[in-house]
Amino acid sequence: QSALTQPASVSGSPGQSITISCTGTSSDVGGYNFVSWYQQHPGKAPKVIIFDVEKRPSGVSNRFSGSKSDNTASLTISGLQAEDEADYHCSSFTRSNSFVFGGGTKVTVL
């Protein structure tokens, strides 16, 4: 299976909003609402910040939001803060009854 496609890097200034895209196919992102997003700081394990396309786990800031259109899911970070500087990974359930991740996006706060 092919990895989902994410931009390698996205940057923004504090207070701005940024959006990270995650493009798959009708066999994964487009076919299911089991899309999740993970935040990973250097040397740490990932942490889920969005699941089921748009739901936030308890304790995750409402500055993080998710959406999906056709085969592309998106993660928006509003009011960008220094602590948001991290790698972000998307994931989707697939028709093969497996999961697939994206290549990861490095977010830089300018």
Place this chain on the structure above:
Amino acid sequence: QVQLQESGPGLVKPSQTLSLTCTVSGASINSESDHWTWIRQPAGKGLEWIGRIHSAGSTSYNPSLKSRVTISVDTSGNQFSLTLSSVTAADTAVYFCARDGGLGYIEYWGRGTLVTVSS
């Protein structure tokens, strides 16, 4: 509090078999809703889903790794394991064990263990 801890050799020779164990605390590996998962991450790269197992024994694997991967559960030890055969340098990565609560996302992760494939 659910905790997972990976253990196993940090160095494996090419063509040999990689074996890792994940010890779970704070939760029962017999839980009907949970799937116990392995994920890896080569240095500087993205995550790769390897596969998962349910306590009842059903498994699901990444199609690209399926021929070389086996995930098993040891209910008496509250552990689950990963074996990956015929390894090459491309299998060098940090390996994470994790819990998917049956809702399609990973709730809990281990800290990860680096496995290097080299002679």
